[in-house]
Amino acid sequence: MSAKDIHVFPLDTERPLRIGEVAELVGTTTRTIRYYEEIGLLPGSAERELGKHRCYTEADVARVREIVRLRDLLGLSLEQLSRLLEAESARADLRREWKVAESGAQRRRILDEALEHVGTQLELVRDRRVELEQLEAELEAKRSSLHERLAELDA
Amino acid sequence: MSAKDIHVFPLDTERPLRIGEVAELVGTTTRTIRYYEEIGLLPGSAERELGKHRCYTEADVARVREIVRLRDLLGLSLEQLSRLLEAESARADLRREWKVAESGAQRRRILDEALEHVGTQLELVRDRRVELEQLEAELEAKRSSLHERLAELDA
DNA sequence: CGCTATCCTTACGTTTACGTAAGGTTGCAG
DNA sequence: CTGCAACCTTACGTAAACGTAAGGATAGCG
Numbered sequence: 001m002s003a004k005d006i007h008v009f010p011l012d013t014e015r016p017l018r019i020g021e022v023a024e025l026v027g028t029t030t031r032t033i034r035y036y037e038e039i040g041l042l043p044g045s046a047e048r049e050l051g052k053h054r055c056y057t058e059a060d061v062a063r064v065r066e067i068v069r070l071r072d073l074l075g076l077s078l079e080q081l082s083r084l085l086e087a088e089s090a091r092a093d094l095r096r097e098w099k100v101a102e103s104g105a106q107r108r109r110i111l112d113e114a115l116e117h118v119g120t121q122l123e124l125v126r127d128r129r130v131e132l133e134q135l136e137a138e139l140e141a142k143r144s145s146l147h148e149r150l151a152e153l154d155a
Numbered sequence: 156m157s158a159k160d161i162h163v164f165p166l167d168t169e170r171p172l173r174i175g176e177v178a179e180l181v182g183t184t185t186r187t188i189r190y191y192e193e194i195g196l197l198p199g200s201a202e203r204e205l206g207k208h209r210c211y212t213e214a215d216v217a218r219v220r221e222i223v224r225l226r227d228l229l230g231l232s233l234e235q236l237s238r239l240l241e242a243e244s245a246r247a248d249l250r251r252e253w254k255v256a257e258s259g260a261q262r263r264r265i266l267d268e269a270l271e272h273v274g275t276q277l278e279l280v281r282d283r284r285v286e287l288e289q290l291e292a293e294l295e296a297k298r299s300s301l302h303e304r305l306a307e308l309d310a
Numbered sequence: 311c312g313c314t315a316t317c318c319t320t321a322c323g324t325t326t327a328c329g330t331a332a333g334g335t336t337g338c339a340g
Numbered sequence: 341c342t343g344c345a346a347c348c349t350t351a352c353g354t355a356a357a358c359g360t361a362a363g364g365a366t367a368g369c370g
Contacts (some may be wrong), residue, residue: 020316030317035358051365053317073286075230077356104308111308115301122294129287131228132280139277146270153259153266175346185347190328206335208347233327311370318365324358335348340341 016055026064033064041067041082043089074124084124087117171210181219188219196222196237229279239279242272 023030037044037054042063045054070081091114098110178185192199192209197218203209225236253265 031358051318053366072230073290075227108308111301111305115298118294118298118301125287125291125294129284129291132284132287135228136280136284139273139280143270143273146266150266153263186328206348208336
């Protein structure tokens with residue numbers, strides 16, 4: 001059901017994707033994607049009329065991937081994730097602003113905000129990594145102790 | 156409600172703890188502890204008659220701490236956690252076996268099983284840490300890129 | 311233009327991990 | 341022995357994060 005998917009599409013085309021494709025690419029379900037849209041985690045293409053098919057870009061896929069990744073790696077609720085990524089949505093808006101931002105001061109402000117946002121995320125990720133490293137070290141100590149005791153048995 | 160808790164207890168006594176104390180020590184609730192017992196995550200002191208108060212040792216507190224920690228750090232369901240710690244419960248049993256295990260071969264087997272169990276845990280923790288490190292690196296790259304672009308603005 | 315796979319909305323169902331309330335019991339201080 | 345705080349069991353409630361089913365619309369191929 002995926003081997004005959006080879007149509008006559010040039011592979012580098014920015015062909016619009018449907019929700020099922022996105023789901024499969026990311027490794028999740030269509031329900032999940034719709035749910036994320038429902039709660040505002042995903043933007044939910046504004047100009048879509050009720051009843052029409054959702055369509056996605058590669059960038060959207062990346063977005064979903066990021067969400068799923070953060071969801072799995074950090075233990076955040078989707079609401080916390082929303083708040084964390086809210087800033088990122090704002091940043092996406094700013095990207096569009098970027099092209100028309102003439103003054104250096106404007107651009108600086110945009111970059112500064114992006115930096116702050118990345119910083120927030122980094123802090124979260126880093127803290128959790130440290131905790132995991134601690135746990136890892138403890139487990140390694142435990143293991144060493146066991147090895148030692150095994151060696152003592154051989155003496 | 157905790158400042159007048161200073162009774163006439165020698166501080167190093169292995170005084171049996173009640174569920175409320177354990178909960179506060181660990182930073183959780185009594186309900187959670189009872190729930191964990193209910194689903195078999197906590198052993199639930201076998202020789203307790205129905206209706207009598209649960210009582211815990213410092214070792215039990217450590218156990219609950221470990222569970223909560225693993226729950227928060229790895230994103231496992233309590234059932235997965237159960238399976239992961241099942242081996243550890245078995246190990247606790249083996250500790251008691253240890254004293255009467257006369258032969259070196261027996262002791263070796265016990266240590267080997269403990270080692271395997273720690274290994275399993277280590278693998279999980281390590282994998283997750285690696286994933287977090289990857290994410291961290293990506294975020295740092297992003298941040299660097301932003302810094303660069305800021306510097307370019309100053310040029 | 312028709313077919314049909316995939317999508318749409320709506321809405322109720324489900325699992326996990328507890329919260330909370332009720333009504334009774336235990337255990338320790340006084 | 342008595343009082344009362346903390347505990348007990350039982351059982352229903354709940355929030356999050358989707359699953360699933362029904363009934364109908366869309367879109368791309370032929």
